[in-house]
Amino acid sequence: xxxxxxxxxxxxxxxxxxxxxxxxxxxxxxxxxxxxxxxxxxxxxxxxxxxxxxxxxxxxxxxxxxxxxxxxxxxxxxxxxxxxxxxxxxxxxxxxxxxxxxxxxxxxxxxxxxxxxxxxxxxxxxxxxxxxxxxxxxxxxxxxxxxxxxxxxxxxxxxxxxxxxxxxxxxxxxxxxxxxxxxxxxxxxxxxxxxxxxxxxxxxxxxxxxxxxxxxxxxxxxxxxxxxxxxxxxxxxxxxxxxxxxxxxxxxxxxxxxxxxxxx
Amino acid sequence: xxxxxxxxxxxxxxxxxxxxxxxxxxxxxxxxxxxxxxxxxxxxxxxxxxxxxxxxxxxxxxxxxxxxxxxxxxxxxxxxxxxxxxxxxxxxxxxxxxxxxxxxxxxxxxxxxxxxxxxxxxxxxxxxxxxxxxxxxxxxxxxxxxxxxxxxxxxxxxxxxxxxxxxxxxxxxxxxxxxxxxxxxxxxxxxxxxxxxxxxxxxxxxxxxxxxxxxxxxxxxxxxxxxxxxxxxxxxxxxxxxxxxxxxxxxxxxxxxxxxxxxx
DNA sequence: AAATTGAGTTCCATATAATAGAACACGTAT
DNA sequence: ATACGTGTTCTATTATATGGAACTCAATTT
Numbered sequence: 001x002x003x004x005x006x007x008x009x010x011x012x013x014x015x016x017x018x019x020x021x022x023x024x025x026x027x028x029x030x031x032x033x034x035x036x037x038x039x040x041x042x043x044x045x046x047x048x049x050x051x052x053x054x055x056x057x058x059x060x061x062x063x064x065x066x067x068x069x070x071x072x073x074x075x076x077x078x079x080x081x082x083x084x085x086x087x088x089x090x091x092x093x094x095x096x097x098x099x100x101x102x103x104x105x106x107x108x109x110x111x112x113x114x115x116x117x118x119x120x121x122x123x124x125x126x127x128x129x130x131x132x133x134x135x136x137x138x139x140x141x142x143x144x145x146x147x148x149x150x151x152x153x154x155x156x157x158x159x160x161x162x163x164x165x166x167x168x169x170x171x172x173x174x175x176x177x178x179x180x181x182x183x184x185x186x187x188x189x190x191x192x193x194x195x196x197x198x199x200x201x202x203x204x205x206x207x208x209x210x211x212x213x214x215x216x217x218x219x220x221x222x223x224x225x226x227x228x229x230x231x232x233x234x235x236x237x238x239x240x241x242x243x244x245x246x247x248x249x250x251x252x253x254x255x256x257x258x259x260x261x262x263x264x
Numbered sequence: 265x266x267x268x269x270x271x272x273x274x275x276x277x278x279x280x281x282x283x284x285x286x287x288x289x290x291x292x293x294x295x296x297x298x299x300x301x302x303x304x305x306x307x308x309x310x311x312x313x314x315x316x317x318x319x320x321x322x323x324x325x326x327x328x329x330x331x332x333x334x335x336x337x338x339x340x341x342x343x344x345x346x347x348x349x350x351x352x353x354x355x356x357x358x359x360x361x362x363x364x365x366x367x368x369x370x371x372x373x374x375x376x377x378x379x380x381x382x383x384x385x386x387x388x389x390x391x392x393x394x395x396x397x398x399x400x401x402x403x404x405x406x407x408x409x410x411x412x413x414x415x416x417x418x419x420x421x422x423x424x425x426x427x428x429x430x431x432x433x434x435x436x437x438x439x440x441x442x443x444x445x446x447x448x449x450x451x452x453x454x455x456x457x458x459x460x461x462x463x464x465x466x467x468x469x470x471x472x473x474x475x476x477x478x479x480x481x482x483x484x485x486x487x488x489x490x491x492x493x494x495x496x497x498x499x500x501x502x503x504x505x506x507x508x509x510x511x512x513x514x515x516x517x518x519x520x521x522x523x524x525x526x527x528x
Numbered sequence: 529a530a531a532t533t534g535a536g537t538t539c540c541a542t543a544t545a546a547t548a549g550a551a552c553a554c555g556t557a558t
Numbered sequence: 559a560t561a562c563g564t565g566t567t568c569t570a571t572t573a574t575a576t577g578g579a580a581c582t583c584a585a586t587t588t
Contacts, residue, residue, distance in 0.1 A: 014320040015545060016280045021324050030345040036536060047575045051537065052517065056278040060285050069536080074347035075377065082402030083292040084337035115325065116511055119368030120339050129276050138346030157580070179394065197567090220332055279574065280546070300565060310548050317546090333565080347570065 019045075020053055027063055070194035080139065083260065090220060091122045091255045094213075094252045098125050098224065104240040105226050105241055107233065109259075110208075112148035113222035115140070118251045121150040121224075144168055144178050147198040147210030153183075154190035155212045159189060176201045195242040197235070198225075206232050209238045211249035217254065224249055271456060283309075284317055292341075297334035311319055321428075339525055345402065354484060356384045356478075358516045362389050362488065365512045369490050370507055371497065376412035377486035379404070381432045383413040404504075408432055408442050411462040411474030412487040417447075418454035419476045419485065440465045445456045459506045460500070462489075469494050475513035479520065 014021070026042045027034055030169040034042075040050055054071060085091070093112050093170050102109045102125040109126075112119040118140040143149035143164070151160045165180055176199050178186065190196045198208040205233030210225035227233075276287070290306045290502060291298055298306075304314055318506035325340030348357070358375050366389040377388040382404040386388040407428070409415030417425045429444055440463050442450065451468045456477045462472040490505050491497075 014323045017284055017320045017324055019575095020281055021326075024344065028344050032351070037534085045537080048578075050536075054283045059278050062280055067481070072351075073344065075348060075352075075379055075386075077341065077345040077348045078384055078386075078402035079382075079404040080288065080292050080337065081341040082400050084339060084341045085402075086400060087336075088339075089298070114559055115339055118343075120342060122339075122342075136346075138342035138345040217331070283546095301563085311565080312549070313547055314569080 019053040022059060023050075023053055024062055025112070027071050028168050029071045033066055033068070033072045035068075035070050039071060046176050069108075083106040085137070087120070088255070089123060093143065093255045095123065096222070097248050097252050097255065098123060099245065101135065101224070101226065102126075104244055107226050107228040110148060110225045110227060111222070112141075112146070112152075112225070113220065114143065114149070114152040117143050117164060119143055119146050119222070141202065142168070143170070144170060145173055145198070147196045147204040147208040147225040147227075150183070150186065150196040150198070150244060151212040151225075152214075152221045154196065155214050156218070157230070173202050174200055174204050193242075194221075194246050197228075198237070200230060207235075207238060208234045209241050210246055211242075211246045213249050213252055213256075216255075217238055220256075224252070284321060287314075287317060288321065288326055288337075291335050291430065292337045297330055297332070297336045299332075299334050303335060317503055349386070349402070352386060354486070355518070357519045358488070359387065360389060361519070362513050365389075365488070365490065369492050370385075371492040374412060374491060375414075375486070375488045376410070376489070377406075377484065378407065378413070378416040380426060381407050381409055381471050383410050383416065383486070387527055405466065406432070407433070407467040408434065408491045409437055409462070410445050411472040411489040411491070412459045413452055414447070414460040414462075415474040415476040415489075416478075416485045417486040418451050418460065419478050420482070437466050438464055438468050452492065457506075458510055460487075461502060462491075463499070464494060471499075471502060473505050473509055475510045477513050477520075484520075488516070 020128065023039065023043055026039060030038075036051070036054070040047060043050060058065055058071075061074045062162070064074045065071060090113065091111060095222050098109045098111055100231070106131070108124060110121055111123040112121045119142075120140050120152070121138065124136050141149070143153060153164065156164070162184065165184060165189050170179060171177070178201060186196075194211065196210045196212075198206070198210070200207060206227065207230050208225045212221070212223045212224050214221045224245060226238075226245055227244035272324075277416060287303065288306055290303060300315070300318070303318070304311060308315070310474065314403060318323070318327065322329055322335075322338070325338045327335050329339045355375060362373045362375055371391045374385055376383040376385045383406075384404050384478060385401055388401055405413070417428065420428065426448065429448060432444070436444060442465060450460075458475065460474045460476075462470070464471060464476070470491065471494050472488050472489045472491035476487045477486070478485045488509060490502075490509055
């Protein structure tokens with residue numbers, strides 16, 4: 001049905017846009033509003049050039065300037081993102097299954113998808129809260145210290161997983177955070193088990209159990225997890241939930257084949 | 265404290281970025297995935313040029329391509345937006361007050377801010393009722409058919425409000441939707457009352473009462489609203505809530521002067 | 529009070545990147 | 559078999575972004 005296969009450029013030169021996205025990343029990832037000079041130090045650009053680039057970003061609403069002339073992320077981003085999220089098919093298909101898993105375990109359930117070397121959280125179901133917050137949703141977390149991330153890596157072909165691990169800039173968040181070697185070793189284990197644990201590798205006091213989800217051609221790779229405080233989620237408890245988590249992942253994959261339609 | 269006043273370019277040429285943002289808007293505002301040809305028709309660009317532009321957007325993760333080669337909004341947007349939202353000071357300051365208003369009324373409470381001719385919803389607190397409402401955090405809604413929008417317009421200087429109304433492309437959502445003339449007339453009324461109603465002007469069956477919120481120099485203009493189904497929210501009921509809504513808006517403005525700090 | 533520094537803005541010749549248009553590839557319908 | 563629709567690639571030309579310097583304005587320092 002499709003005409004020609006879309007060429008997916010892996011990494012390359014995105015010209016002017018690439019430079020602007022670097023600036024956008026700098027400002028959005030900063031701890032607070034940034035002055036012109038702060039951005040100048042972070043970005044390797046001449047002053048005049050940077051000034052015009054920032055002006056363009058502000059005019060388009062991707063950045064904003066506060067009363068002190070400092071730059072912060074613009075609200076235009078919210079509008080764009082809400083449309084990206086609102087119609088995401090993976091999320092829509094998974095939603096009822098996540099809810100069911102939340103009911104069963106009583107703990108927080110996450111849905112994540114692999115993008116580059118990060119896991120982007122698409123959805124979250126916590127306790128009673130029917131209110132969904134962006135707080136976690138949308139956040140990009142490193143693949144090497146999240147249950148969903150390790151689960152996702154485990155279903156990639158070895159060479160592709162290895163290449164991806166090679167790109168990672170590892171950062172030691174806790175005493176248990178993986179290195180490249182220990183990560184690759186654990187991935188082998190996860191392949192056999194079919195599920196992954198996060199043993200306080202990202203944040204002290206937080207554990208989770210996760211299972212991978214993938215489409216046949218691996219165009220979609222992600223997973224789900226049940227997360228909670230270590231005092232409540234002992235490793236024994238987590239192990240008990242590995243089965244339901246894998247089962248839920250399985251059901252989501254079945255729903256995807258129907259919902260997203262079999263490749264015609 | 266600040267050195268030179270940042271020049272806020274009102275509207276102008278944003279060069280390459282502007283063209284790319286048009287494309288991003290086209291795809292994010294579409295009902296579903298778009299084929300290359302669909303975008304070609306919407307954007308006034310030669311095929312070769314469009315192809316490269318889309319490639320760049322895809323490489324940066326602002327757009328994605330599905331298995332059929334169709335374009336849809338990219339998840340990179342989620343990560344950027346979650347950071348924009350997570351640290352938004354207005355939202356953080358308002359949060360407890362919104363929650364209190366939700367507790368009092370039992371209906372859905374919204375926080376919105378004026379951007380151009382749209383209201384962007386920054387936050388939402390829903391009751392327990394599973395009433396489906398098509399409002400989502402981040403969504404940009406037209407200023408002329410939302411309670412928050414009309415409330416926001418009412419505190420702008422007349423000439424500025426008039427100019428803004430002049431820019432609006434009016435669309436008749438329901439039988440009650442405003443025209444430019446009726447909108448300007450109602451704004452006068454809202455100025456006197458201090459609160460605005462939405463009498464099913466955006467969506468049949470949905471009403472709300474709203475109050476404006478603004479900073480001294482009008483660098484921030486927005487409002488809050490209590491929204492719900494018309495069968496439950498009679499106009500009498502809405503009128504009763506006008507006072508608490510105005511009171512909450514007042515408390516948020518007081519909190520802003522402390523939280524955001526007095527202009528040094 | 530004058531001079532100096534720091535922060536941000538504007539200008540312009542040059543280099544670079546985006547553009548338009550045509551040609552190509554490939555699957556689908558006639 | 560042929561033509562068509564859809565998407566991709568290539569290249570000379572043109573438009574745009576760049577980098578460096580000069581400029582403005584306010585806040586410190588001497």
